[in-house]
Amino acid sequence: MSPLQFTQIQRRIAELDRIPTVPALLMPLLKFLGQPAEDVDVNRMVGLIAHDKSLSAQCLQMANSPLFGMRQRVDSVRGAVIAVGIRRVREMATTCCLVRALPRPGGGIRPDSLWRHSLGCALASRHLATKIGFKDPEQAYLGGLLHDVGLIVELTLFPKEFDAAFRMAAEQGRILTEAEREILGTDHSVIGSVLADKWSLPPEMKEVIRFHHDLENSCKNRTLVSIVHLSDLLCRFRGLGYGYAEFRQLDLTDEPSWQYIAEDLPQVRNFDLARFTLEMDDCLEEIEQLVTSLFNIQ
Amino acid sequence: MSSIGTTTPNQPLPRPDAALNSPPSQQLLDIRDLIYQVAGILQPDHRIRFLEERCQKRMKVLGFTRLGEYYDHLTKGASRTAEMTELLNEITIGETCFFRNLPQIEALKKVVLPAIVENKKRLPFSKVRIWSAGCSTGEEAYTLAILLLEEKAGLLKNLNFEILATDLNERSLEKARAAVYGDYAIRNLTPYFRQKYFNPSGNSLAVKDEVKSVIQFSRLNLRDDARMTFMKSMDIIFCCNVMIYFDAAVRTKVVQHYYNNLLPGSYLFLGHSESLYGINQAFRLVHFPGATAYFKPAPVVGGVK
Numbered sequence: 001m002s003p004l005q006f007t008q009i010q011r012r013i014a015e016l017d018r019i020p021t022v023p024a025l026l027m028p029l030l031k032f033l034g035q036p037a038e039d040v041d042v043n044r045m046v047g048l049i050a051h052d053k054s055l056s057a058q059c060l061q062m063a064n065s066p067l068f069g070m071r072q073r074v075d076s077v078r079g080a081v082i083a084v085g086i087r088r089v090r091e092m093a094t095t096c097c098l099v100r101a102l103p104r105p106g107g108g109i110r111p112d113s114l115w116r117h118s119l120g121c122a123l124a125s126r127h128l129a130t131k132i133g134f135k136d137p138e139q140a141y142l143g144g145l146l147h148d149v150g151l152i153v154e155l156t157l158f159p160k161e162f163d164a165a166f167r168m169a170a171e172q173g174r175i176l177t178e179a180e181r182e183i184l185g186t187d188h189s190v191i192g193s194v195l196a197d198k199w200s201l202p203p204e205m206k207e208v209i210r211f212h213h214d215l216e217n218s219c220k221n222r223t224l225v226s227i228v229h230l231s232d233l234l235c236r237f238r239g240l241g242y243g244y245a246e247f248r249q250l251d252l253t254d255e256p257s258w259q260y261i262a263e264d265l266p267q268v269r270n271f272d273l274a275r276f277t278l279e280m281d282d283c284l285e286e287i288e289q290l291v292t293s294l295f296n297i298q
Numbered sequence: 299m300s301s302i303g304t305t306t307p308n309q310p311l312p313r314p315d316a317a318l319n320s321p322p323s324q325q326l327l328d329i330r331d332l333i334y335q336v337a338g339i340l341q342p343d344h345r346i347r348f349l350e351e352r353c354q355k356r357m358k359v360l361g362f363t364r365l366g367e368y369y370d371h372l373t374k375g376a377s378r379t380a381e382m383t384e385l386l387n388e389i390t391i392g393e394t395c396f397f398r399n400l401p402q403i404e405a406l407k408k409v410v411l412p413a414i415v416e417n418k419k420r421l422p423f424s425k426v427r428i429w430s431a432g433c434s435t436g437e438e439a440y441t442l443a444i445l446l447l448e449e450k451a452g453l454l455k456n457l458n459f460e461i462l463a464t465d466l467n468e469r470s471l472e473k474a475r476a477a478v479y480g481d482y483a484i485r486n487l488t489p490y491f492r493q494k495y496f497n498p499s500g501n502s503l504a505v506k507d508e509v510k511s512v513i514q515f516s517r518l519n520l521r522d523d524a525r526m527t528f529m530k531s532m533d534i535i536f537c538c539n540v541m542i543y544f545d546a547a548v549r550t551k552v553v554q555h556y557y558n559n560l561l562p563g564s565y566l567f568l569g570h571s572e573s574l575y576g577i578n579q580a581f582r583l584v585h586f587p588g589a590t591a592y593f594k595p596a597p598v599v600g601g602v603k
Contacts, residue, residue, distance in 0.1 A: 247586070250584060251582050251593065272575045275573060279343075282343040
C-alpha cells in the first residue's frame with residue numbers, strides 16, 4: 001500500500017464532520033475543561049451530565065471504581081462532586097464522553113485496548129505529575145486521556161490504511177507511529193491535532209496531542225507533554241499498550257522527555273522509577289474492569 | 299500514597315468478605331515501607347493482603363495479637379534483624395519453578411540474548427556466560443539452560459555458552475545437582491519441553507544430561523569479597539529474591555561486585571518486586587514488555603555523548 005498523498009489527507013480531514021459519534025455533550029464539557037475549577041458552574045455541569053442517563057451511569061461506575069476511590073459509595077453525580085470534587089468529576093465525564101467517540105468496529109486495534117491504554121496513560125500521567133511536583137495533575141490526567149485521539153480519526157477516515165499500519169506494527173513488534181508514517185505518510189499526532197482544533201480543545205491539550213511523539217518541537221508546555229510521553233511509554237511496556245508487545249529495550253531516563261522534565265523539575269532525578277512501575281501494575285485489573293463496564297453501559 | 303489514582307480502597311457493595319477488603323491498616327503500610335527500605339522489596343497494593351497474612355503467621359509464632367506490637371518488634375525488638383529475615387522468608391517462600399517469569403524469558407530471548415550475541419561478534423572470546431546467583435534448588439538455572447539449548451542452532455550458532463549457578467546452602471545445591479523435580483516445580487513446563495529435556499522418574503521428572511552439562515553448580519557466599527572478585531566476564535546475572543537476606547550495606551557491596559563481574563553491555567535481573575533504588579546508581583533500570591532489568595552500559599565510543 002503506498003503512502004497517502006498529502007492532498008488525500010487534507011481532503012479526508014476536511015470531511016471530519018463524518019466522525020460519527022462526537023457526543024453532543026463533549027463540546028460543552030470541554031468548555032468546562034478550559035475554565036479554572038473554581039469558575040465552573042457546578043449546577044450546570046451536574047445538570048448536563050445527569051440529563052444523559054447512560055453518561056451519568058458511566059460516571060458513577062467510574063466514581064465507584066477504586067481507581068478514583070472514594071470512601072463511600074456514591075449514587076448521584078452531585079454526590080460524586082461532593083465526595084471527590086469538581087475536578088475529578090470533570091475528568092470522569094470527559095473520559096466517559098470520549099469512550100463513546102470511538103467507532104465500534106476498529107481497524108486492527110481493539111477499541112477496549114485503545115481505551116485501556118488511554119485510561120492507563122491518564123492515571124499514570126496524573127500519578128507521575130503528583131509524585132514529581134508538577135503543578136497541575138488534572139491537566140496531566142486529561143493529557144494522558146486525550147493524547148491518542150488521532151487514532152480515532154484514523155480509524156474513522158482511513159480504516160484500510162490504518163489497519164495495514166497497525167498489523168505491520170503488531171506483527172513486527174514495532175512502534176506504531178513508525179508504521180503509520182510508513183503507510184499513511186503521517187501519524188496520529190498530526191492527524192489528532194486537526195481534530196483538536198476542530199474540537200477547540202484547550203491549548204495545552206492541543207500541544208500534548210500534536211507533540212507527544214515530537215517533543216523537541218513542543219514549546220509552551222513541554223513538561224506536560226513529556227509527562228504524558230513517559231506515561232505513554234510505560235503503559236506500552238506494562239500491559240497497557242495497543243494490544244501487542246514492542247520487543248526492545250527501553251531506558252526511560254535516556255528519553256528526551258525525561259531530560260525535559262529534569263530541566264523543569266530537577267527532583268525527578270531522585271524519582272524511584274522501579275517502584276512507580278510496580279505501582280502501575282496495581283491498576284491493571286481495575287482498569288480492565290472499568291473499561292469493560294464502561295463499554296457495557298453504552 | 300502508593301497506587302496510581304487514589305489508594306483508598308473502596309467497596310461499593312457490602313460483601314461477605316468485607317472485613318478482608320477494609321482499607322489496610324497504617325501499621326501494615328508501615329511494615330510494607332519498612333520491608334522496602336530494608337530489603338528493597340515492594341509489596342504492591344494487590345499483594346497487601348498476602349503481606350498481612352504472612353505477618354499474622356509470624357505474630358502467631360511470637361504470640362502477638364496486634365499488628366502494632368509486631369511492628370514494634372520488627373523495628374525496636376532485640377532480635378529485629380532475625381525477625382525481618384523470618385518475615386522475608388515467609389514472603390518469598392515457594393516461588394521457584396521452571397519458567398516462572400514468562401515476560402522475563404521472552405525479553406531474554408527476543409532482546410537481551412540478541413544484543414549480547416551482537417556484542418560477542420566484535421570480540422575474540424565468544425562465550426556467553428550467565429550466572430544464577432543464589433540458585434537455590436536449580437529451577438532457574440535449568441530454565442536458562444533450556445533457553446540456551448533452544449537457541450543452539452540459531453542465535454547461538456558458533457558460540458559457546460555456560461551457566462554458573464551458585465548458592466550458599468549445600469542442601470539446596472545437592473537437590474539442584476540431583477535435578478529431579480516434582481509437580482510444583484514443573485507446573486509451567488509445556489509438553490514440548492517436558493519431552494525434549496526431561497526423563498520420567500517415578501512421579502517426577504529428571505533433567506536430561508544434555509541440560510545438566512551446560513551448568514556448573516558451586517557453593518558461594520555472596521559476602522565473600524575475595525571469591526566474588528573472581529566471578530569475571532559475566533553477560534547476564536540472575537539474582538532473584540536473594541538480596542533480601544542482606545542489609546543495605548551488604549547489598550550495596552554485592553551489587554557493586556555484580557557491576558564489576560559484568561561485561562559492558564550486560565544485564566542484571568532481580569526478582570519481580572525487587573529494586574536497586576538507593577543501592578546503586580551505575581546500573582540503569584531498563585524496561586522490556588512486562589519485565590525490567592538493570593543494564594550496565596557499554597562505554598560510549600568516540601568520546602562525549
